[in-house]
Amino acid sequence: MRESTIMKIHYGTALAAVALVAVHILMRLTQGFADSLEYESVLANYKFIPYAIMLELILILLAVHGFNGLRVILIELKQGRIYEKAVSYGCLAAMIGLIAYGSRTIIMTNMGLV
Amino acid sequence: MPQDEHKEGVGGMINPTRYGIERVAYLLMRLSGLGLLAYFVAHIYETSNILRGQVGWNEFLELTQTTEGHIFLAIVIAMCVFHTVNGIRVMLGHGGVGVGKPARPDYPYDPASQNYRHKIGIYSSIVLAAVATMYGLAVMFGE
Numbered sequence: 560m561r562e563s564t565i566m567k568i569h570y571g572t573a574l575a576a577v578a579l580v581a582v583h584i585l586m587r588l589t590q591g592f593a594d595s596l597e598y599e600s601v602l603a604n605y606k607f608i609p610y611a612i613m614l615e616l617i618l619i620l621l622a623v624h625g626f627n628g629l630r631v632i633l634i635e636l637k638q639g640r641i642y643e644k645a646v647s648y649g650c651l652a653a654m655i656g657l658i659a660y661g662s663r664t665i666i667m668t669n670m671g672l673v
Numbered sequence: 674m675p676q677d678e679h680k681e682g683v684g685g686m687i688n689p690t691r692y693g694i695e696r697v698a699y700l701l702m703r704l705s706g707l708g709l710l711a712y713f714v715a716h717i718y719e720t721s722n723i724l725r726g727q728v729g730w731n732e733f734l735e736l737t738q739t740t741e742g743h744i745f746l747a748i749v750i751a752m753c754v755f756h757t758v759n760g761i762r763v764m765l766g767h768g769g770v771g772v773g774k775p776a777r778p779d780y781p782y783d784p785a786s787q788n789y790r791h792k793i794g795i796y797s798s799i800v801l802a803a804v805a806t807m808y809g810l811a812v813m814f815g816e
Binding site: 566570573574577580588592593596598601602605618621622625626628629632635636657660661663664667668672673 | 683686703706707709710713714717718720721723724726727730731734738753757760764767812813
């Protein structure tokens with residue numbers, strides 16, 4: 560993929576994540592910070608399907624943005640064909656792994672498998 | 674002496690004192706990005722404790738809902754706000770907003786893009802990060 564396309568994705572994921580993370584944080588503040596972290600409250604959040612979809616979107620957006628940012632930093636530090644490929648595929652694998660792990664939490668909790 | 678021997682490597686690249694507030698912003702942007710990625714991975718692991726049931730969740734909350742945990746979270750808020758506001762400045766700059774008009778380079782060769790608009794953007798992101806951190810601390814320690 561062209562670097563210009565990757566940077567458009569990087570900026571797009573950043574802007575979308577800012578909006579969704581703002582909603583995620585406001586949910587903590589409207590309920591009271593400590594109360595919102597109570598087990599029942601968190602469980603209710605996960606079981607509310609629109610909120611679970613929002614968490615999944617945040618997970619994907621931040622994983623894509625975060626690991627692409629890490630890839631950019633690592634390629635700024637050192638260059639080379641093999642190194643750049645290793646960094647790119649390594650970051651892609653880590654991103655997929657994190658999305659899979661986070662999705663497992665969201666799906667299992669939403670389906671009541673706790 | 675070959676030119677390579679003058680290279681300062683990563684130390685030269687991250688030296689914040691040489692190139693003004695823009696280099697400080699560059700460094701802070703990367704440090705806050707790495708910090709936020711580390712926090713994000715930890716947060717995904719932290720929230721997965723809900724699958725251990727109420728006891729597992731409460732055990733993990735006891736670890737994080739402490740004074741040290743709140744201070745750590747305040748640092749995360751600072752990194753998040755700085756990274757967001759400065760990121761928007763960088764995006765606008767890449768889009769050509771606030772970088773000035775192209776002009777003939779004359780001595781002392783001040784880059785048109787490193788102007789007062791972007792300096793204000795950088796200082797604003799630092800101030801907003803500090804304000805958000807104070808608010809976050811008030812919320813966390815106020816309860």
